[in-house]
Amino acid sequence: MKSDSSMPVSKGKVVTAVFLKDVQIELRSRVVTNQVLPFAGLVMVMFAFALDNDDVLQRVAGGLVWLATLFSLLIIVQRSFAIDTADGALDSLRVAGIELSAVFFGKAIALAAKLVALEIVLIFSALVLYRVDVNATGVVLLVTCVFCATSGLAFVGTLYGGLTAGAKGRETLLPLLLLPVVAPVLIAATRATEAAFGSGGAQTSEGWAWIGLLAVFAAVFGVGGSLAFGSLIDE
Amino acid sequence: MSQVLQRTSATGTRATKVIGALAILVMVWVVVSGLILTPQDVVQGESVRIMYVHVPSAWIAYLAFIFTAVASASWLISKKHSMGFDRFAGASAEVGVMFMAITLITGSLWGRLTWGEFWQWDPRLTTTAFLFVTYVGYLAVRRLEGSAEQRARRSAVVAMLAVLEIPLVHFSVVLWRSLHQGATVLNPNGDVKMDDLMLFTLFSGVVAFTLVFVWLVLHRQRTMLLVDIANRQGLDAAIAARKTEGSVR
Amino acid sequence: MKDAGFILGSYFVTLGAILVFAFVTLRRAKESSQSVDEKDKTWL
C-alpha cells in the first residue's frame, strides 16, 4: 500500500458528502417522519384543544406553525449530532483533516431539508385544522418566508448543535441557548406567515418587511457559523 | 465595605479601595437624593424615583455585555490568546447578568405603578428579557467542561453571536410592536419632565453604577485568576503524583 | 410617600443584589487566595 496522500478534495464535495450522509441516514431511520413529525402535529392539535376557539386559532395559526417548528428543530438538531457522536464519527471527521466549515454547510443543508419537509406538513395541517385561506400572492410570500426562515434556523441550529455536541447536559443546554437566539425568526416568520394567511385582516404586502429581517438573520448566522463551527467542535 | 476590603486583601488594592469608597459615597447620594431630595414628577408622581436605579442599571448591563464582546473579540484576535481577556469577558458578563436582573425587576415594579401592570410587551422590555436569557446561556456555556482554552474559545464565539443578537432582537421586536400596537402605552422614560436636580441624580446614578461595575469586575476577574493559579499549582502536584504512579510500576 | 413599598422595594432589590454579589465575590477571593503565593498576585 502506498503512503502518498490522496488528491485534495474540493469543499463542495465535502458539503455534498456530509449532506447526502445525513439525508441517507434520515431516509433509513425515518426518525423525522416517524417521530418528529407526529410530535409537531400533536403540538398543533394540542393547541387546538387548549385554545378551543375557531377565531382564535385562525388568528394565531401562523405562530403555532413556527412554534411547532422551533420545538421540532431542537429535537432534530440533537438527533443530527447524536448520530455523529454515537460512535465517534465526529472525532473521525476531525482527524480526517477536512475543512470543518464544509461539514457545517453539509449538515445545515440536510437540517434545512428536514425542516422544509416538516414545515410543509405543518402549514397544510394549519390550513386544514385552523381553516386558514391563502391567495396566490400569499403563496409567493409564504414560500419565500419558509426559505429564508429555514435557512436561518438551519444555520443557527447546526452552530449551537455543534457547540453542545458531546457536552454533558446538552439536552437542557441546547434549548436554553437556541430559543432566545431564534426569537427574531419566530417573530418575523410568524408575522410574514400571518400576512400570507391574512390573519386578523393583515395584508400580504405587510409581510415583505419581515422577509428582509429573516434574510439578514440567515446571512449573519451562515457567515458566523462557517467561521466558528470548526473551532466549536474541536477540543 | 472598606473594612471588608482590609480583612480580605486577596483581590483588593488601593485602587479598588478608592473605587469602592467612591462607589459607596455616590451611591449614598443617589439614594438620599433619589428618595428624598428630588421632587415628584408631574405625570408619574413618586414612582419616578425608581428611575434613578432602573435606568443606570440598564445602561450598565448593556455596557457590560458590550465589554464582554470586546474582551471576547480581543481574545479571538490576539495571537497569544491571553486568558486575561477571557476572564474579563466572563466577569463582565456575570456582573451584566446581575444588572440586567435588577433592570427587569425594578422595571416591572415601575411598570406596575405607571402602567398598572408588571409586564408590557414593550420593545425595550422584551429585548431586555431576551438578552437576559441569552447571557444566562452564555454563563452556562462557560461552565461546560473542557480545557481552559476550549472554554475560552467557545464562550468567546457565543459572546460575539450574542452581541450580534442585540440589534436583531431589538429591531424585530420594534417592528413587531409598531405593526400591531399603536404607541398607546405610557413610555416610562419619555414623559418625565426633568429638572436639574433630577438630571443630576440620574447622572450620579450612572456614575455610581459604573463605579460598582468596575469594582465588581476587577474583583471577580482577580478571583477567577486566583482559581486558575490554584488549579495550575494543583496541576504541578497532580503531575508529580502521576509520575510517581508511573515509576512505582 | 405614595407607593412607598414599590419604590423602596426597587432600591432594596438593587442595593441588595449588588451587596450580595460583592460579598460572595470577596468570600470566594479570600478562600482561593490562601493557596496562592503573594508573588503570583500580579495586581498587588
Added chain:
Amino acid sequence: MIVSFSDVVVVYDNFPALAGATFEISRGEIVLLQGPNGAGKTTLLRTCAGLLPIVRGSANVLSCDLTSDRFSVRKKVGLLGHANGLFHDLTVEENMSFWSRLIGTSDQDVKTAMQIMGLSDRLCTTRVANLSAGQKRRCALATLIVRRAQLWLLDEPHAGLDTQGRDELDKTLRAAREAGATVMFASHEIDRARNLATRSLMVAGGLVTES
C-alpha cells in the same frame, strides 16, 4: 523523526493524563504501546493525531509542531480509537463510500480495502448496526486503510477481532510499513503484538519509557 515528544503534558480537566511524556519514533517503525489501563495510551495516540491540546512541553509529529498547530497533522495520520467512527444506520458500503468521498480515494481502493478486511459482498449491504463487534472493527479498519496515512495510530486494534481478522490486520500493518508508513498501536494481546512490533514502549502514569 516521525514523532518526537519532549516532556509533553496533556490534561483532562485538571487530571494530567500525560505527565511529561518524552520519546521518539523514526520512520518505518511499528511501535507497541504497553501499559496498564489508565496509563495514558489512548491520550498519547489522540495527542499524536492532533486532537488534544498540549499544556506543557513540545511535540512534533510528521514535521508538524503540535503546540502551535494541531490541524495540519490530521491529514497525514489515521486514527482508530476505541470507537469505530461508523454510522450505524448506514450499510458497510455506504460508510466506506462516505469516508472515501471525504478524502478523495478511488472506488478501486475502497474495494481492495474491503477485500483485505474480509468484508464480503453480503456484508457490504448490511447495516452497521446489525454487524457483530468484530465485523464493525473490520469495517473501521477498512476505512482506515483507504486513508493511506503516513502515521497509523491504533488503539486496541486487535480487540474484538477473530484470529483470522487479527492475522489480516497484522499483514496489513506490515504492508503499510513496507510502503513507508509508521505505526503506533496499543494492545493487550502481548504475544501477538510483540511479534508484530519492531519496538515497544512502556506507558505508565502518564510517562513513556523504553522496554
